[in-house]
Amino acid sequence: MISPFQERVQAALGDRxxxxxxxRATAQLGGRQSMALSTLENSDLVRDVARRAKMEILSDxxxxxxxxxxxxxxxxxxxxxxxxxxxxxxxxxxIAKQRGLKRVVKGKSMAxxxxxxxxxxxxxxxxxxxTDLGEYIVQLADSRPSHIIxxxxxxxxxxxxxxxxxxxxxxxxDDPRTLAGYAREKLxxxxxxxxxxxxxxxxxxxxxxxxxxxxxxxxGRMVTTLPRVHVVVMGIEKLVPTMADLDLFLKILARxxxxxxxxxxxxxxxxxxxxxxxxxxxxxxxxxxxxxxxRILAGETAEILGCIRCGACLNACPIYKNIGGHAYGDTYxxxxxxxxxPGLRGLRDWNELPGASTxxxxxxxxxxxxxxxxxxLLSLRKDCVEQLPNPLGLRIGMKVYGMFASRPALYxxxxxxxxxxxxxxxxxxxxxxxxxxxxxxWMRVRDLKAPAAMTFQELWRARKGGG
Amino acid sequence: xxxxRATILARLRDAQRTARxxxxxxxxxxxxxxxxxxxxxxxxxxQRELTALGxxxxxxxxxxxxxxxxxxxxxxRRLLSWDPELLPYQLASVLxxxxxxxxxxxxxQAAAEIGLTGCDAAIAETGSLVLxxxxxxxxxxxxLPATHVAVVRRGDLYFSMGEFFRKSGERLAESAGCxxxxxxxxTADIELSLTLGVHGPGRVVVVIGP
Amino acid sequence: xxxxxxxxxxFHTCLINEVYPEVGMSVVRVLERLxxxxxxxxxxxCCGQPAYNAxxxxxxxxxxxxxxxxxxxxxxxxxxxxxxxxxxxxxxxEVLFYGDEEWLAKAHGVxxxxxxxxxxxxxxxxxxxxxxxxxxxxxxxxxxxxxxxLGVRDQPKALLRAVEGVELVEFREQEExxxxxxxxxxxxxxxxxxxxxxxxxxVEGSAADRLxxxxxxxxxxxxxxxxxxxxxxxxxxxxxxxxxxxR
Numbered sequence: 004m005i006s007p008f009q010e011r012v013q014a015a016l017g018d019r020x021x022x023x024x025x026x027r028a029t030a031q032l033g034g035r036q037s038m039a040l041s042t043l044e045n046s047d048l049v050r051d052v053a054r055r056a057k058m059e060i061l062s063d064x065x066x067x068x069x070x071x072x073x074x075x076x077x078x079x080x081x082x083x084x085x086x087x088x089x090x091x092x093x094x095x096x097x098i099a100k101q102r103g104l105k106r107v108v109k110g111k112s113m114a115x116x117x118x119x120x121x122x123x124x125x126x127x128x129x130x131x132x133x134t135d136l137g138e139y140i141v142q143l144a145d146s147r148p149s150h151i152i153x154x155x156x157x158x159x160x161x162x163x164x165x166x167x168x169x170x171x172x173x174x175x176x177d178d179p180r181t182l183a184g185y186a187r188e189k190l191x192x193x194x195x196x197x198x199x200x201x202x203x204x205x206x207x208x209x210x211x212x213x214x215x216x217x218x219x220x221x222x223g224r225m226v227t228t229l230p231r232v233h234v235v236v237m238g239i240e241k242l243v244p245t246m247a248d249l250d251l252f253l254k255i256l257a258r259x260x261x262x263x264x265x266x267x268x269x270x271x272x273x274x275x276x277x278x279x280x281x282x283x284x285x286x287x288x289x290x291x292x293x294x295x296x297x298r299i300l301a302g303e304t305a306e307i308l309g310c311i312r313c314g315a316c317l318n319a320c321p322i323y324k325n326i327g328g329h330a331y332g333d334t335y336x337x338x339x340x341x342x343x344x345p346g347l348r349g350l351r352d353w354n355e356l357p358g359a360s361t362x363x364x365x366x367x368x369x370x371x372x373x374x375x376x377x378x379x380l381l382s383l384r385k386d387c388v389e390q391l392p393n394p395l396g397l398r399i400g401m402k403v404y405g406m407f408a409s410r411p412a413l414y415x416x417x418x419x420x421x422x423x424x425x426x427x428x429x430x431x432x433x434x435x436x437x438x439x440x441x442x443x444x445w446m447r448v449r450d451l452k453a454p455a456a457m458t459f460q461e462l463w464r465a466r467k468g469g470g
Numbered sequence: 471x472x473x474x475r476a477t478i479l480a481r482l483r484d485a486q487r488t489a490r491x492x493x494x495x496x497x498x499x500x501x502x503x504x505x506x507x508x509x510x511x512x513x514x515x516x517q518r519e520l521t522a523l524g525x526x527x528x529x530x531x532x533x534x535x536x537x538x539x540x541x542x543x544x545x546x547r548r549l550l551s552w553d554p555e556l557l558p559y560q561l562a563s564v565l566x567x568x569x570x571x572x573x574x575x576x577x578x579q580a581a582a583e584i585g586l587t588g589c590d591a592a593i594a595e596t597g598s599l600v601l602x603x604x605x606x607x608x609x610x611x612x613x614l615p616a617t618h619v620a621v622v623r624r625g626d627l628y629f630s631m632g633e634f635f636r637k638s639g640e641r642l643a644e645s646a647g648c649x650x651x652x653x654x655x656x657t658a659d660i661e662l663s664l665t666l667g668v669h670g671p672g673r674v675v676v677v678i679g680p
Numbered sequence: 681x682x683x684x685x686x687x688x689x690x691f692h693t694c695l696i697n698e699v700y701p702e703v704g705m706s707v708v709r710v711l712e713r714l715x716x717x718x719x720x721x722x723x724x725x726c727c728g729q730p731a732y733n734a735x736x737x738x739x740x741x742x743x744x745x746x747x748x749x750x751x752x753x754x755x756x757x758x759x760x761x762x763x764x765x766x767x768x769x770x771x772x773x774e775v776l777f778y779g780d781e782e783w784l785a786k787a788h789g790v791x792x793x794x795x796x797x798x799x800x801x802x803x804x805x806x807x808x809x810x811x812x813x814x815x816x817x818x819x820x821x822x823x824x825x826x827x828x829x830l831g832v833r834d835q836p837k838a839l840l841r842a843v844e845g846v847e848l849v850e851f852r853e854q855e856e857x858x859x860x861x862x863x864x865x866x867x868x869x870x871x872x873x874x875x876x877x878x879x880x881x882x883v884e885g886s887a888a889d890r891l892x893x894x895x896x897x898x899x900x901x902x903x904x905x906x907x908x909x910x911x912x913x914x915x916x917x918x919x920x921x922x923x924x925x926x927r
Contacts, residue, residue, distance in 0.1 A: 049502065090474060183657055450907040
């Protein structure tokens with residue numbers, strides 16, 4: 004009986020094309036990221052201060068949200084609060100309906116992936132176009148992004164070429180420039196005709212009510228400039244205290260995400276357009292999304308809310324490199340996903356994610372705000388043991404382990420039994436016969452070394468006694 | 471929706487009691503001083519960063535030179551511009567033939583080949599242009615056309631973004647939005663292969679005046 | 681630097697005790713050759729890592745309390761020839777005993793005395809060259825808990841480089857995890873195997889004739905893979921290389 008997660012993992016491991024694509028993407032990205040961060044002056048200090056700023060926000064998240072809201076309202080924005088994804092989608096649909104808005108263009112937003120907004124909009128008869136190139140391609144494929152920064156990390160250029168040929172009737176090409184050109188043409192029209200623009204937010208500044216968007220293509224600017232209504236969907240944890248703090252985060256986000264000093268466009272939004280302006284949205288709505296974040300805040304993984312969604316942990320993670328983003332099964336893949344998904348969606352259905360890690364620590368090392376991901380994965384594993392049913396055998400085994408680990412004489416005897424058993428199944432130092440349980444899992448992919456005839460302590464005692 | 475607000479705030483209040491938030495490294499300061507440099511260093515650094523970004527850069531010694539340079543760049547092309555009165559170096563005086571403005575229709579704006587703007591500030595450390603939105607400074611100018619020509623006054627150059635933020639609080643507060651432009655529009659979504667000029671301008675030209 | 685210790689306690693780890701006793705003997709011999717008297721607290725069992733990693737923190741605490749008590753009855757530096765076990769005692773015990781003032785203090789007291797084997801030789805004894813001689817091309821695999829958990833990056837390489845006749849060979853993705861990860865190796869064997877394949881392909885693609893590490897978990901996993909491929913690549917713990925070189 005194999006779980007859905009294991010099914011996805013097996014499919015991914017056997018997918019040669021996926022590995023070609025992943026290798027092309029992550030190898031380069033990881034290298035650039037570490038180069039860029041290491042060339043930042045005082046990078047260690049910047050990271051420490053940035054982390055501190057995030058923890059300051061989280062230590063009074065409610066208070067900070069209220070202050071942020073106050074500023075937003077003073078700036079002329081409208082503020083909505085959404086307990087969960089469904090509520091967020093309803094709010095947006097209501098905004099659209101009340102104003103007769105029908106044509107939506109979207110900037111990249113992981114929060115709206117979480118709430119499955121596009122499906123809700125489409126169901127209500129609105130025309131929705133994803134405008135970030137990677138997201139646009141994902142939309143064409145009826146699929147989901149597999150990486151936080153590079154939505155199509157799982158696709159080769161040939162895959163993209165074939166997809167575009169099929170879905171939008173353009174001549175096949177595997178030249179990325181040509182393919183991007185096709186998208187530019189198709190999307191430009193959508194931008195000019197749209198009446199509702201929806202984006203996420205990279206940061207919200209409490210001090211000023213500023214919303215900050217960090218983009219490269221220009222689609223983010225199109226979406227926040229041309230349609231007459233702009234809706235921002237923002238996770239409640241995406242705050243930073245001041246503009247000075249924003250500066251720090253801008254220093255580390257692009258470097259960690261793509262290896263750039265800054266992305267091509269850093270957009271700071273301070274409200275809808277002024278009455279005498281010729282461009283810009285007439286209305287700005289900010290939807291503050293909880294959707295499980297308050298639950299995460301209440302526990303031992305609260306720290307994960309400091310994540311700035313740079314994706315560096317994905318590029319560093321050897322598990323991600325081997326199984327890709329879709330195997331994680333939900334909006335956020337990689338190390339961040341292994342913690343956030345159980346937090347947002349509940350541990351019961353997602354209990355395998357925290358275990359799918361060797362705790363190698365590469366993620367913690369590259370995280371610009373130094374999130375202690377391994378610690379949080381271990382904490383979730385503890386929660387799984389304490390809150391979910393465990394296989395009886397495992398529970399007994401661990402109890403026995405605990406009992407015997409504190410009683411040396413018994414421990415020796417049990418270990419001796421285990422050694423004897425495995426050695427009986429062994430030839431030339433390697434276990435040959437099939438063994439049930441844990442050892443079977445081991446032997447599926449490698450040989451199992453048989454234990455020694457005499458333990459170290461026995462050798463040691465013999466040496467001392469004899470010598 | 472104020473019910474949702476009350477619910478969320480209540481959840482957060484409760485959560486705060488058990489939230490596990492590790493302390494910071496002892497000695498971590500609350501904030502960092504922003505970097506600042508002399509005007510000469512700013513200028514040198516600005517040009518270096520722009521070049522690294524693939525931005526064409528022209529350094530002009532006089533207002534007249536700036537005007538000549540801009541005319542050369544936009545001659546014979548469909549031009550979308552900020553309100554000429556808002557452009558520096560009396561550029562308004564040389565932009566006499568038909569130009570498309572923010573108050574023209576969207577279709578007309580979208581047909582422009584070049585967008586001409588001034589800059590409200592520039593950041594040397596990263597080679598960035600800062601454009602505040604406002605009347606006569608339509609955001610579409612630096613966005614829709616395939617080429618963006620930006621005229622920067624040397625005196626508007628800051629060394630770091632932190633410095634700009636610190637010294638421009640009022641200006642930022644008065645404006646509905648601010649776009650910080652660092653190089654041409656780009657994507658690397660397909661196998662990390664770089665393509666310039668996706669939705670924003672693929673060609674950016676900066677003319678620095680005295 | 682402090683006064684050079686004359687005696688150490690060896691926390692040999694359960695893997696060495698049950699599966700690789702010869703590595704334990706190599707550790708002893710190397711230390712004795714360096715003039716250090718070795719004592720083995722015989723009541724030690726296990727640091728608690730297997731239970732901790734699997735999420736069974738209460739059971740891990742039982743093992744940890746026993747370990748701390750056994751080690752508290754001794755004095756002086758504690759040498760641990762395993763990056764993951766050393767990291768467990770030095771860093772994870774304070775997570776296990778979070779909120780328990782009494783045991784936190786005890787754990788801290790023990791943690792302060794602990795050193796991973798290569799860390800002990802280089803940082804405490806101040807030695808890199810110990811007069812060893814081995815002809816070998818060695819690929820060194822830095823285990824994750826050693827490298828990123830304890831921050832031990834250069835010491836093992838320095839020790840290996842100082843062995844006459846040894847050539848340290850670099851290989852692709854050298855600092856990447858090998859895929860062992862304790863329980864991970866049996867709960868996610870396919871991913872574990874895939875990571876192992878990558879690591880072994882990189883090592884086999886280099887000029888190395890030996891694969892050396894400071895962690896027996898990694899070595900057991902990688903050696904198991906090499907055996908299945910019928911590879912002639914030899915695997916050794918760092919202590920074994922030094923011991924061989926001193927004979």
